[in-house]
Amino acid sequence: MSNNHIFIEKLRSSGLRPTKQRIKICKLLFDRKDTFHFTINDLSDSLRKITLDKISLATIYNTINAFKEKGYLKEISINSNKTYFDTNVSNHHHFFDENKKELIDLNDNDVGKIKIKKSLPGKKIKSIELLVKIANSN
Amino acid sequence: MSNNHIFIEKLRSSGLRPTKQRIKICKLLFDRKDTFHFTINDLSDSLRKITLDKISLATIYNTINAFKEKGYLKEISINSNKTYFDTNVSNHHHFFDENKKELIDLNDNDVGKIKIKKSLPGKKIKSIELLVKIANSN
DNA sequence: TTTAAATTTATAACGATTCTAAAGTAGAGT
């Protein structure tokens, strides 16, 4: 439909051919107001719902890995058998709801400034990730 | 040898029978001055070096899961195909060296106080984990 | 010593992810 040409450009500009599979995945991931978190399985289910011609699991993995590579997605550090991705690639932190197994964004106002005072020679900081695990109180 | 009775007590007091496999793993994990981080594979290799009669991989997994359950070990939240454990069960944070694939403790002096200002109704905080990924600078 | 429950073990099963290699497609050059 409408926004396809935007995604076609986005893909082209990063050296990825705008295939119909990639465009569909782009629309699902990026054609919305709010960012969100997902696993490959979530994505696979969502795709099955919105399209008749199925996209193979290998392609979903290939595409998500390519998007992560290009910086369109972020992988969240969390110990789970599944990998969690985030369409919000800005620096931010997370609650992880252990009951729902879902990530919730913490924005800058939600967390005091994090200061790393230690440094190691020959090493530089690549990322700072805070994960706050939460669960039902009762 | 010497400290066995301490570990035997520790195991008994937590409802775990003090088998020779568990005692060997206890000695390897806890009979030392400094705490450390390890994966099951690390531990398996270490065990093979210090003992002639091999401990099956299933027993290693069972034992580590039991120790985690009892609070003798902590699992670190990190996105890796392997699970990382910590014999330091106190609250502390980590550097993760992406080149060496190894965790390095950050103590309280190394990180400014972390303040979580957001809370969700019906939910309580279970843990706060900061992971600072580092890599070679050049 | 007897006996039930806990533990160990080898091996199978599982599940997320990656690999393979064959078939299909996109786009540059003509």
Added chain:
DNA sequence: ACTCTACTTTAGAATCGTTATAAATTTAAA
């Protein structure tokens, strides 16, 4: 529009960390 080649998709196999199974062994209570 046609050709050609590199890129992409795909089904299915392979990988690998972890968990499940079920039989043999060990622990420890009675």
